Amino acid sequence: MSKKKLCQVSDIPTDGVKTFKIDNLDIAVFSVEDSYYAIDRKCTHLKGNLARGKVKDKTIQCPLHRSVFNLESGVLLNHPGTLAGWFKKAKNTKVYKISEKGNELYIEI
Numbered sequence: 001m002s003k004k005k006l007c008q009v010s011d012i013p014t015d016g017v018k019t020f021k022i023d024n025l026d027i028a029v030f031s032v033e034d035s036y037y038a039i040d041r042k043c044t045h046l047k048g049n050l051a052r053g054k055v056k057d058k059t060i061q062c063p064l065h066r067s068v069f070n071l072e073s074g075v076l077l078n079h080p081g082t083l084a085g086w087f088k089k090a091k092n093t094k095v096y097k098i099s100e101k102g103n104e105l106y107i108e109i
């Protein structure tokens with residue numbers, strides 16, 4: 001695991017999201033209540049774009065079939081809410097540790 005500079009703190013909108021491609025990874029970084037959470041951008045169900053999902057408390061809901069993931073742990077909290085969930089199950093996803101130093105954010109990948 002290595003720590004890499006991600007961006008300036010100001011690059012992530014307050015209570016918003018920004019996406020990054022780093023080392024062949026596609027990552028969405030969320031700003032939630034003065035904390036930052038990095039998660040694989042593609043949902044583990046059918047690759048829905050979690051960067052367009054709905055954040056509530058410290059969870060993200062996929063915009064396609066409403067799977068819900070914990071932003072801190074990547075644990076799947078709710079399975080897909082439509083018939084699509086019968087054909088393919090979602091699973092836990094990957095999260096990455098974010099740290100802040102001065103005006104910069106770093107990610108461990």
Ligand code: FES
Nearest residue numbers: 043046048062065
């Ligand atoms: S693609 Fe995310 S729940 Fe189906």
